[in-house]
Amino acid sequence: MTLIDTIRQALQSPGKSQRGLARAMGLDPAAVNRMLKGERQIKAHELTAIREYLGLPPAEDLPAPTIPRSPGASPGQTEPPGLPGWRQPPAFAEEFAMVPVYDARASAGPGAINTDAEPVCFSAFRWEWLRRVTQAPPDQLAVIQVAGDSMEPTLHHGDHVLIDRTVTRWTRDGLYVIRYAISDELMVKRLLWIPSSRTFSIRSDNPAYGNTDGVGPDDLSVVGRVLWLGRNIG
Incomplete structure (x- = not known):
């Protein structure tokens, strides 16, 4: 049982x-x-x-x-397919949080992180580390893939990012997954607040791409803040 x-x-x-x-x-x-x-x-x-x-x-x-x-x-x-009889160790849930990985890409055209859909898999993050960067429960976090090279050298095409979906507004300058009203694209960008004009600047880390300045708060929505990136080597 x-x-x-x-x-x-x-x-x-x-x-x-x-x-x-x-x-x-x-x-x-x-x-x-x-x-x-x-x-x-x-x-x-x-x-x-x-x-x-x-x-x-x-x-x-x-x-x-x-x-x-x-x-x-x-x-x-509750067993992973192909691993019949596998049981996670009793201490596993105390040490690791299982974060859903969704089939969604940032900077890859229209779309949304559809959390009503089944995750494609789960990624394990240590609770000790996770609680240092966010208080969000695991089901309010998401891992998605980055598409394109506009954020190089910080983020590369194919990288995976962990985002905190409880952050739905700008809190401080940094990397966010956003939806820009003009293009309706899901993008991961550096978001800066310009106090003098009370507008945002949407920045690409790759100098080959331009920045978008003078963006009003009503012209974008924050999907989540980027907490972590994962990258394949080679």
Whole structure:
């Protein structure tokens, strides 16, 4: 029996419900529903709340949590395809956050980060590092791919960037994924605020590309702030 099976069984007890479990965990019912389908990771502090609400035994006596169901897996499947029987170590959820990777490109034409679609995979980031750069929950983060060379040498074509989607407005000068109203493109650019004109300057790090100055706050929307980049070598 898996941990999810144990939780489902305990929810059948009188006075217990998914809505009550959601309140105890500090989550919305939809997130708990995804968790019970094996599509959402159970964090260490959430397991404590689950145990207390459902009256489950100590964590060491429970089945180890499994990773979220991979895209393409059958309903209820929590094992990565091709790795039957694989179980993440008990300490995995305490050490790593699983961040969704979406099939979206910045600077690659019209489009949006469609978080209603299934992620193509998940990337593991250490909680210790993640909490130094953001307080956003993993499902409000996203990894997407960069297209084009307008941000070289900082970002190269094919790089992956981690973005914080809770940042939906400019907070300080830096790299952001934005949508510019004129082109309606999803772009990763350096965004600078010009106090004297109360406008933004959208900058490309590659000098071969021009900058766009005098952009009013209503002419762009911030999709997220870039926190990290990943690059293949060779």
